[in-house]
Amino acid sequence: MKIFDSVATKLDIREFSDKEVPKDIKLRVLEAARLSSSGINSQHWRFILVQSKEGLKKLAEDSTTGKWVANSNFAVMVLTNPKYNFHLIDAGRVAQNMQLVAWEEGVASCVFTGIKEELLRKDFNIPNDLYPAIVVGFGYPKRKIKGRKNRKPIDELVFIEKYGNKFDRDKL
Numbered sequence: 001m002k003i004f005d006s007v008a009t010k011l012d013i014r015e016f017s018d019k020e021v022p023k024d025i026k027l028r029v030l031e032a033a034r035l036s037s038s039g040i041n042s043q044h045w046r047f048i049l050v051q052s053k054e055g056l057k058k059l060a061e062d063s064t065t066g067k068w069v070a071n072s073n074f075a076v077m078v079l080t081n082p083k084y085n086f087h088l089i090d091a092g093r094v095a096q097n098m099q100l101v102a103w104e105e106g107v108a109s110c111v112f113t114g115i116k117e118e119l120l121r122k123d124f125n126i127p128n129d130l131y132p133a134i135v136v137g138f139g140y141p142k143r144k145i146k147g148r149k150n151r152k153p154i155d156e157l158v159f160i161e162k163y164g165n166k167f168d169r170d171k172l
């Protein structure tokens with residue numbers, strides 16, 4: 001799959017089948033995380049792979065907006081260091097890279113950011129200097145994915161040269 005097609009077709013999916021994601025795909029997703037770029041190449045992030053049923057259940061319990069993760073096949077928690085003012089940008093980029101690489105292999109995913117921080121920290125032994133920025137849950141989709149993305153049109157989002165200048169395909 002071309003990268004553009006992966007971006008264009010990936011939807012955030014919250015319902016997963018029971019089918020196991022093979023080891024090599026899991027490793028590929030983790031490699032995508034490791035190989036991502038971070039501000040000043042600080043690689044301040046650390047990742048927790050959660051793949052046991054109990055771990056995924058706990059992760060769901062410790063979330064406010066990610067209960068669906070209990071039924072994922074595995075999840076990756078992205079921890080970032082808030083001393084870098086760009087740490088959340090790094091978290092978003094690494095999450096997206098993992099999602100796109102997974103989707104290239106037919107593995108769907110979704111992210112969540114709503115957490116019960118104190119509980120999550122305790123349950124997953126998260127050190128104080130790292131912040132649980134985002135969690136990505138992965139698995140094969142439960143149903144066939146169909147439907148289009150619900151996105152604003154390009155001319156509502158893009159301006160040319162200065163904010164307010166109307167986008168025009170003929171001017172590209």
Ligand SMILES: Cc1cc2nc3c(=O)[nH]c(=O)nc-3n(C[C@H](O)[C@H](O)[C@H](O)COP(=O)(O)O)c2cc1C
Nearest residue numbers: 010011012013014065066110111112113114149150
């Ligand atoms: C930064 C960020 C935070 C998100 N947080 C949550 C979340 O807490 N829980 C959740 O179920 N989905 C979360 N999502 C998923 C979004 O709801 C989803 O990307 C958006 O609705 C577009 O979905 P689509 O790509 O399937 O059209 C988050 C997405 C992003 C990019």
